[in-house]
Amino acid sequence: MESTMNELGSNAASVLDIDPKTSVGGGVEDVYGEDFATEDQLITPWTVSVASGYSLLRDPRHNKGLAFTEKERDAHYLSGLLPPVVLSQQLQEKKLMNSIRQYQLPIQKYMAMMELEERNERLFYKLLIDNVEELLPVVYTPTVGEACQKYGSIFRRPQGLYISLKEKGRVLDVLKNWPERSIQVIVVTDGERILGLGDLGCQGMGIPVGKLSLYTALGGIRPSACLPITIDVGTNNEKLLNDEFYIGLKQRRATGQEYSELLHEFMSAVKQCYGEKVLIQFEDFANHNAFELLAKYRTSHLVFNDDIQGTASVVLSGVVSALKVLGGSLADHKFLFLGAGEAGTGIAELIALEMSKRTNTPLEECRKRIYLVDSKGLIVKSRFESLQHFKQPWAHDHEPVKTLLEAVNALKPTVLIGASGMGKTFTKEVVEAMSSFNERPLIMALSNPTSQAECTAEEAYSWSKGKAIFASGSPFDPVEYEGKVFVPGQGNNAYIFPGFGLGVVMSGAIRVHDDMLLAASEALAEQVTDAEYEKGLIYPPFSKIRKISAEIAAKVAAKAYELGLASRLPRPANLVKYAESCMYSPVYRNYR
Numbered sequence: 001m002e003s004t005m006n007e008l009g010s011n012a013a014s015v016l017d018i019d020p021k022t023s024v025g026g027g028v029e030d031v032y033g034e035d036f037a038t039e040d041q042l043i044t045p046w047t048v049s050v051a052s053g054y055s056l057l058r059d060p061r062h063n064k065g066l067a068f069t070e071k072e073r074d075a076h077y078l079s080g081l082l083p084p085v086v087l088s089q090q091l092q093e094k095k096l097m098n099s100i101r102q103y104q105l106p107i108q109k110y111m112a113m114m115e116l117e118e119r120n121e122r123l124f125y126k127l128l129i130d131n132v133e134e135l136l137p138v139v140y141t142p143t144v145g146e147a148c149q150k151y152g153s154i155f156r157r158p159q160g161l162y163i164s165l166k167e168k169g170r171v172l173d174v175l176k177n178w179p180e181r182s183i184q185v186i187v188v189t190d191g192e193r194i195l196g197l198g199d200l201g202c203q204g205m206g207i208p209v210g211k212l213s214l215y216t217a218l219g220g221i222r223p224s225a226c227l228p229i230t231i232d233v234g235t236n237n238e239k240l241l242n243d244e245f246y247i248g249l250k251q252r253r254a255t256g257q258e259y260s261e262l263l264h265e266f267m268s269a270v271k272q273c274y275g276e277k278v279l280i281q282f283e284d285f286a287n288h289n290a291f292e293l294l295a296k297y298r299t300s301h302l303v304f305n306d307d308i309q310g311t312a313s314v315v316l317s318g319v320v321s322a323l324k325v326l327g328g329s330l331a332d333h334k335f336l337f338l339g340a341g342e343a344g345t346g347i348a349e350l351i352a353l354e355m356s357k358r359t360n361t362p363l364e365e366c367r368k369r370i371y372l373v374d375s376k377g378l379i380v381k382s383r384f385e386s387l388q389h390f391k392q393p394w395a396h397d398h399e400p401v402k403t404l405l406e407a408v409n410a411l412k413p414t415v416l417i418g419a420s421g422m423g424k425t426f427t428k429e430v431v432e433a434m435s436s437f438n439e440r441p442l443i444m445a446l447s448n449p450t451s452q453a454e455c456t457a458e459e460a461y462s463w464s465k466g467k468a469i470f471a472s473g474s475p476f477d478p479v480e481y482e483g484k485v486f487v488p489g490q491g492n493n494a495y496i497f498p499g500f501g502l503g504v505v506m507s508g509a510i511r512v513h514d515d516m517l518l519a520a521s522e523a524l525a526e527q528v529t530d531a532e533y534e535k536g537l538i539y540p541p542f543s544k545i546r547k548i549s550a551e552i553a554a555k556v557a558a559k560a561y562e563l564g565l566a567s568r569l570p571r572p573a574n575l576v577k578y579a580e581s582c583m584y585s586p587v588y589r590n591y592r
């Protein structure tokens, strides 16, 4: 067989009409075309070896530190390389949590967690899964924002793949340098809109790394199947350009054709390297690129924009869940947004879509229940011509209104949603106005990190005199107001994307459809219990997230099967059980 291939030469694969990347001759995938390559073609000389001894201790995927048993120490040449004691994983976890809790600064906790991930991957995930409510703010918002701002100074080891303009023309080769071959989820950013912190260039890498650690901890995707990528096209952040420790290209951002050519090369290379079924999550792109990339690739690739679609799904879920407390149906409510970018218009569109489906009313009619304010004021018809395309559907017949407070007073919304990236914009007057004409105003201050939140939980509860139902993008502690404890919910796409991704991966979905986002949203809303509503919550606690993710994955997968988008056949009978069975567990394995 091999000699026949050699005789056929470099065109062997195409002559035989075989895709060298996906063919499974001898049961082995020739992912990088090594078997088919001729002498004049270049390949990457990957080797696979069994780690032992010192290198086993330095391999984060297999290292167990002091938890290696006596038998393993003997069998794997570890004797003498570790002190005599053997600890259980539970005890290691207890010790590490004690030490993390001693750090005063969140960034120190972040660095301790990153060090742990580099040293012992399973222990890192064990900590994160078992202590999710405590550690989520460390590896994710708000601390990840600070980490990105300081990424150059705290950088120790690369954690993902960097693709810069320097690699234009050879992006495929760069992808092939990544050591893992069975990639299922990529989170990619170009660093232009990191949380509400603006352009952090190459230092945005903290975001794909953080999001993917949640894919594993919250959604059960294997760490080896996750690939964080930062595309470095420069930065317009002067501070970074002048920072001697900046890790990225020191040039202003490439735009236009140069930008889209690199992105296109990247999108094509991903498909070539990992096939059709790798989920590409766009994260924290600026809106002028985010909408365009999603529109351009949603029909040819398995893509998902977390800021537009994931956020929409989680907020719709919170609103639907809040209806139990607010009363009325979705269409009975009036929505006002501060911020009309990716998050704002993405959420608005999904709410309108759900309203339209529930009431059998045209989408355009449903949009009329939803108003948005941007940096220039209320989006109204008279501004139509000057509006970016994603704002135009929201240009309603209304007189111009300059400020949020005026818009609140003029429109009397029942729901106020902040996605402006601008902290302190839900002022006392705004919250008081919302509470003056609503028995229970729903107020969501979604901007991240905490410094950018439109208002704090304390402000929402005290200014509304305990009337507000409140959720925020970054976590806030419970608030005691006039003897009652209010527990604020976290309206963050972290509830959705891990389970959503699991559903996509386990069903072998080939495209993302809006109905799959609606399914995820519904699955999340169903998880809130009466006891949680009692506390003022509209989202279930993150401590239940693995169960929630399995439910979301099952509903998303079911929708993919229903729509004919799932390629994993036959369809498992019990999708929740199947989702659970697919989930990565961080418990140590025994080595022979």
Ligand SMILES: NC(=O)C1=CN([C@@H]2O[C@H](COP(=O)(O)OP(=O)(O)OC[C@H]3O[C@@H](n4cnc5c(N)ncnc54)[C@H](OP(=O)(O)O)[C@@H]3O)[C@@H](O)[C@H]2O)C=CC1
Pocket: 193, 194, 195, 196, 197, 286, 287, 306, 307, 308, 311, 314, 338, 339, 340, 341, 342, 343, 344, 373, 374, 375, 376, 418, 419, 420, 421, 422, 425, 446, 447, 448, 449, 452, 472, 473, 474, 491, 492, 493, 494
């Ligand atoms: N909780 C969650 O899960 C998520 C939260 N977010 C957060 O939402 C925020 C926005 O993200 P995104 O939508 O992607 O950003 P965009 O840049 O796409 O949109 C920001 C919007 O806010 C408007 N805006 C900015 N400042 C003001 C102001 N002072 N008054 C009124 N409007 C203002 C902008 O107006 P203009 O268009 O005129 O410039 C724009 O419409 C970020 O902080 C991000 O962290 C995002 C995704 C998920």
Ligand SMILES: CC(=O)C(=O)O
Pocket: 141, 194, 195, 196, 284, 306, 307, 447, 448, 473, 492, 493, 494
């Ligand atoms: C949560 C998130 O995706 C953001 O703030 O951008």
Ligand SMILES: [Mg+2]
Pocket: 195, 283, 284, 306, 307
């Ligand atoms: Mg984001």
